[in-house]
Amino acid sequence: MGGIYARMRAGASGPLGDWTIVRHAAHDPAMPHDHHDHPHSLLPSDPALRVKALETILTQKGLVDPAALDEIIDTYENRIGPKNGAHVVARAWSDAAFRAALLADADPVLAEMGYYGRQGEHMVVVENTGDVHNMVVCTLCSCYPWPLLGIPPGWYKSDAYRARAVREPRKVLSEFGVTLPQDTSVRVWDSTAEVRYLVLPQRPAGTDGMDEAALMDLVTRDSMIGCGLAVAP
Amino acid sequence: MTRPHDMGGRFGDGPVTPEAEEVRFHADWHPRALALTLASGSLGLWNIDTSRHAREALAPKDYARFAYYEKWIAALADLLVAKGALSRAELAEGRAMGNSDLAAKRLPASAVAAVLAKGGPATRGGGPAATFTPGDRVTVRAHAENMVVAGGHTRLPAYLAGHTGVILRHHGTHVLPDSAAHGQGEAPEPLYAVAFRAADLWAHPEHAGDEVVADLWQSYLTRA
Structure with a gap:
């Protein structure tokens, strides 16, 4: 790692346009630092090429198994998604004892249903009522209950949602087509720690007698984030 | 406010755009970036707080213009170099130069399901006693x-x-x-x-x- 390493790189945005000389100091810092020459800028600037380049290097180096990447992608593309959360909600609507246990201490209840794992280690379920409407955001990054809802949608990770959900939740809700009564208060949960929140939406009217499987179809992903309502049958 | 990620309450970002539940990713490289980040995390070189900080430590202008998974991949490259897993020369050349002792910790495809299911709890025993109770x-x-x-x-x-x-x-x-x-x-x-x-x-x-x-x-x- 000795000396100054300088290299011409292509495609980066810099004061010299497409070709910029990148330098770095003799010692790599223990952590990424506030230098103008972050290592990532050595990779191609096009994000698709940047990902490809990093995967290639890590694979050649024996640090990443491409088949493991396929497996991770398949998990979040096809296996873990909002159906899990909808299952929990439909059961809570159908079974009062289950609902009470879920609201009191969600972790053991969810673990028993098999909905535990990465980004869902510490779950709290919050219930929407006529008095309180709950809504979940992560203003600092994109914390989200993966085992129950899968990977967050684009809007959940957007600057607009992260910036505005805490300051003007009702205006944000209106962009989802939701208007709340003035006497319903909004409680926005900012996921600033490793606790993940799931909203238990209100059961729609006209659903008496529907079984769990039929109820599941009424539970949207957005209703479990608090940006939508469960749909009427 | 010290970093660009801390945007709660900020003005000027425009409307939120809902999207269909079926949409998981918006480009082929997005899931690849997600998977690379998770797989690299299994090397055990950093914790979730370190990786969040690496994203937050991107230059504000990069944080603002990078797409979501672009931030992830940039921070991942920075962390891999900071922790000695890759060299700057390797990033610049786009190829591995030499083997790594860390290869023994590579996440195999067969272990993915178990690792994702296992999670990583943040609760710990010990620490100071709680000084507040609900209602305080x-x-x-x-x-x-x-x-x-x-x-x-x-x-x-x-x-x-x-x-x-x-x-x-x-x-x-x-x-x-x-x-x-x-x-x-x-x-x-x-x-x-x-x-x-x-x-x-x-x-x-x-x-x-x-x-x-x-x-x-x-x-x-x-x-x-």
Whole structure:
């Protein structure tokens, strides 16, 4: 790692346009630092090429198994998604004892249903009522209950949602087509720690007698984030 | 406010655009970036707080213009170099130069399901006793900054700094990100959900009765 390493790189945005000389100091810092020459800028600037380049290097180096990447992608593309959360909600609507246990201490209840794992280690379920409407955001990054809802949608990770959900939740809700009564208060949960929140939406009217499987179809992903309502049958 | 990721309450971002549930990713490289980040995390070179800080430490102009997974991949490259897993020369050349002792820790495809299912709890035994109980009024410290490392990681959003709220629930004792992100130990502390009135937080609250709740560590708080 000795000396100054300088290299011409292509495609980066810099004061010299497409070709910029990148330098770095003799010692790599223990952590990424506030230098103008972050290592990532050595990779191609096009994000698709940047990902490809990093995967290639890590694979050649024996640090990443491409088949493991396929497996991770398949998990979040096809296996873990909002159906899990909808299952929990439909059961809570159908079974009062289950609902009470879920609201009191969600972790053991969810673990028993098999909905535990990465980004869902510490779950709290919050219930929407006529008095309180709950809504979940992560203003600092994109914390989200993966085992129950899968990977967050684009809007959940957007600057607009992260910036505005805490300051003007009702205006944000209106962009989802939701208007709340003035006497319903909004409680926005900012996921600033490793606790993940799931909203238990209100059961729609006209659903008496529907079984769990039929109820599941009424539970949207957005209703479990608090940006939508469960749909009427 | 010390870093560009801390955007709660900011003005000027425009409308939120809902999207269909079927949409998981918006480009082929997005899931690849996600998977590369998760697989690399299994090498055990950093914790979740370190990786969050690496994203937050992107230059503000890069943080603003990079797409979501672009931030992830940039921070991943920075971390891999910072921790010695890759060299700058390897990034620049786009190929491996030499073998790595870390290869023994590579996440095999056969272990993915178990690793994702296992998770990584943030609760710990020990740590200081809880000094607050639900109903207590608490005031958040004045600076939304890491109190030990200048410009370091913290999970205290700027919009809550200096405000007074009410303890809603005690979540148990959790790893303190301000310490864990910087290799200074997990320093676990009691964590609380604290409720704030919108009317206290904002000059122009939408609705007087609305609230914001955030999860805050004991050292962020004093009794009001």
